[in-house]
Amino acid sequence: MILLKRVLVAVIFIPLILVISFNGGYPLLLLLSVFSTFGLFELRQLFSKKYALIPLVIIPLGLVFLWLASLLTLPAIMFSFLLVLLTVSGYDIFFNRIEGSVNRLALSCFAIIYQPFLYSIIYRMRGLHNGEYLLISMIILIWITDTFAYFMGMLIGRHRGLVKVSPKKSLEGFISGGIFAFIGAYILFLIFRNYVTAEIMMLAALSAAIFGQFGDLLESLIKRDVDIKDSSNIIPGHGGLLDRFDSFIIAVPAFFLLYIIFIK
Numbered sequence: 001m002i003l004l005k006r007v008l009v010a011v012i013f014i015p016l017i018l019v020i021s022f023n024g025g026y027p028l029l030l031l032l033s034v035f036s037t038f039g040l041f042e043l044r045q046l047f048s049k050k051y052a053l054i055p056l057v058i059i060p061l062g063l064v065f066l067w068l069a070s071l072l073t074l075p076a077i078m079f080s081f082l083l084v085l086l087t088v089s090g091y092d093i094f095f096n097r098i099e100g101s102v103n104r105l106a107l108s109c110f111a112i113i114y115q116p117f118l119y120s121i122i123y124r125m126r127g128l129h130n131g132e133y134l135l136i137s138m139i140i141l142i143w144i145t146d147t148f149a150y151f152m153g154m155l156i157g158r159h160r161g162l163v164k165v166s167p168k169k170s171l172e173g174f175i176s177g178g179i180f181a182f183i184g185a186y187i188l189f190l191i192f193r194n195y196v197t198a199e200i201m202m203l204a205a206l207s208a209a210i211f212g213q214f215g216d217l218l219e220s221l222i223k224r225d226v227d228i229k230d231s232s233n234i235i236p237g238h239g240g241l242l243d244r245f246d247s248f249i250i251a252v253p254a255f256f257l258l259y260i261i262f263i264k
C-alpha cells in the first residue's frame with residue numbers, strides 16, 4: 001500500500017514539477033517557496049523535539065531570504081543573512097530569553113542555509129544557459145538514482161548498516177544508484193545533445209549519484225538524532241517535504257557549483 005501511494009504521488013507530481021522547472025520564472029520561484037516554507041516548518045518541529053523551538057518568524061524570514069537571494073546580487077544575500085541573525089538574536093535579547101538562545105540562533109541559521117539558501121541556488125541554476133535542460137536533467141537523474149538505489153538495495157543488498165543514520169541502506173544499493181545515474185545521464189545526453197555536452201551530463205550524474213545520496217543521509221542524520229521516522233506526513237507514502245526533496249536540495253546546488261567551476 002505504501003509503495004502504491006509513492007508511485008501514485010510520483011506519477012502526479014513529477015510531471016508537474018518538470019513542467020514548472022522547464023518553464024522557470026516566477027512559477028518556479030513560487031514552487032520553491034512552497035518547498036522552502038514547508039521545509040522550514042518541518043525543521044522547526046524536528047528541532048523542537050530535542051533542542052529548541054526556533055522562532056516562528058523564521059518562516060517568513062526564509063521567504064524573504066529566498067526571493068532576495070534568487071533575484072538579486074551577493075550583497076542582498078549578505079543582507080538576508082544579517083537580517084536573520086539580527087531578528088532571531090534580537091527576539092531573545094529584547095524578551096530576555098537567555099536560556100537556549102545559542103541553540104535557537106544556531107538552529108535558525110542552519111535552517112536558513114539548508115532550505116531557502118539552497119533553494120535559491122536551484123533557482124539561479126535555472127537561469128544558466130540552457131538551464132531548463134540542466135534542471136530537468138537533474139530532477140530525472142535524482143529520481144533514477146533514488147529509485148534504483150531503493151529497489152536494487154531491496155533485491156541484492158547484502159552489506160547493510162554501513163552508516164548508522166540509515167541502517168537499512170546497503171552498499172549494493174548505493175553503487176546501483178550511482179551506476180544507473182550515469183546510464184541515465186548518457187541517455188539524457190542523447191536526447192538533449194543539442195543543449196548539453198557529455199561533460200555536463202557526467203557532472204550531473206556525479207552530483208545525483210554522490211551528493212544526492214549524501215543529501216538523503218544528511219536528512220536521515222537529523223531525523224535519527226531527534227528520533228523521528230518522517231519529517232511529517234504531508235505527502236502520502238513519502239512523509240514530508242524534507243523526506244521527498246532531501247536529495248534534490250543537495251544535489252542540484254552541488255551540480256551548480258561544479259558547473260560554475262568546470263564548465264562556465
